[in-house]
Amino acid sequence: MTETLTSERPVTAALDGGRRDLLTRIEQFLFHEAHLQDTHAYDEWEALWEKDAIYWVPANGHDTDPEKQMSIIYDNRSRIGIRIDQLKTGRRHTQTPRSELARLISNVQLMKQEGAEYEVRANVLIFEDNMRGETVWAARSEYRLRLVEDAFRLVRKKVGLVNNHKPIFTLSFLV
């Protein structure tokens, strides 16, 4: 069964009890993902991804075509694995020592449901401290989640850094 809750307008205001529970579950999943990223729990984070994964951090705008334009990250499942394996070598110098991180996920909105897949958007604010100094990152992020055996999994994650049209510092932690 395909149920489209809404296209552009979120359903938050109209949530009945059941859907409010659904939104809470989605938020808890996003908070869980954020915690894994903040604590560099690489294996657990990688395990959230489905085989058809796309992990995308665009550059020079939010509506670019990643099949034609340069992106900061445009990973399929295989490259996510390489990225994680590299971090785990202990010789990924830009993460040795690791960034200290705390991020807030807020303004979570469920935009659309199609079968077992859920499109969600949220704002993200990340504080990073590393050897260079302190950096604040801000993004409008979009997620496509898939409910598999009653657990959410990541199918697509787009991290829309608000300043992605400008020069940005090294972004080597999991964003």
Added chain:
Amino acid sequence: MLQGPSFDYRSLIEQSRVHSSVYYDENIFQEELDRIWYRTWVYVGHESEIPNRNDYVTKSIGPTPILMIRDRSGEVKLLLNKCPHRGNQLCAYQGGNRTTFTCPYHSWTFNNDGQLMGFAFADGYEGCDRKEFSLGRIPRIGIYRGLIFGSFAEEGPTLEEHLGGAKASIDQMLANAPSGELDLTAGFLQHRTKANWKFMLENETDGYHPAFVHSSIFSVADSGIGSLYGPDSTALTRDYGNGHTEFDLRPEWRKRGNPLEWFGTTEARLPAYAAAMREAYGDERAREIMIDGSPHIMIFPNLFIAEIQLFVLQPVAVNETIQHVTALQFRGTPDFNRRLRQQTMGSVGPAGLLLADDTEMYERNHRGAAIRDPEWLTLSRGLHRERRDERGYLVGHSTDEVPQRGIWRHYLDLMTE
């Protein structure tokens, strides 16, 4: 008019060592702007970024913002993005197509070859000559095979004289396109780096660091390039003079003899590209090109062609540099271009599996340069085994510091002449 140098650079730069202050002294940086960035040939952009009349993109020479324009007659112009009235930023967009630019402050409007078209409320400018208020311009523009360079000096060596031996490497890069044409259309990543630009300039052709800085990625991705940077590699480092340096991998690829191995792939996996190459060059020449691959050359002071991508170094302060980078894209080869983009996005930019680690080294280098003891940084590796190649250029082992010594020789010339 260039003032005499305010530092005794000969006491700071020797044959195989450099004083740390040359990387972190604010006054030296200001003098570099006058003697290097606002004088010599500096890479600005590529013709494919402004294919049509009245196209423009915003570019830079060091900290100075530049409008790179194809004007209404089709000619390339490099204008300074500054209204001559009150110094306001004239254009706030990254690019587009327009015949005029209007300053938002007092509405002075300029055509796209930089001439003031009219004053707003013109009655206040009775007797003033519009011609006195043109946009600043880069007086000399040089284009080599679509690559656009600018020089703030009215006179000096021609672009071709400046490029010298590096021209052959640009030709080598373009030979990898069946059409011989580059399309730099994928957009640039901009990587902000808290380090002096010269750490990047030196590292681009440093063959000593990859085995260590990039050991993490070499160990998890079977790219086959790790061994190019070891003690047994037959690759060469080269000093072309004029500050241009190269890491020449052709001896290693020729020894292996496999077309497209330089790109980590095979003709069978890129059949449309291989067929287009054979069609354009004939079987034998196409095979040679596909074995040799694309060059790894740092063209002084800011253009780095790294096999599959093009970097532009932009110093904005003594301790801050922007690395602009985009994938090379060749006209008419979509299968090849997709791989160029995918490999480029994976390896470079702020999240790149390679460049994020290089950039970590640049920033640590810069902080280290401020530590007083030892004051001198050494570049003596392979001094005893430098030699001249058949073209007369100085070459060394792939891990030797021949390029870095060459860069500093040229730097010293520019800073003292």
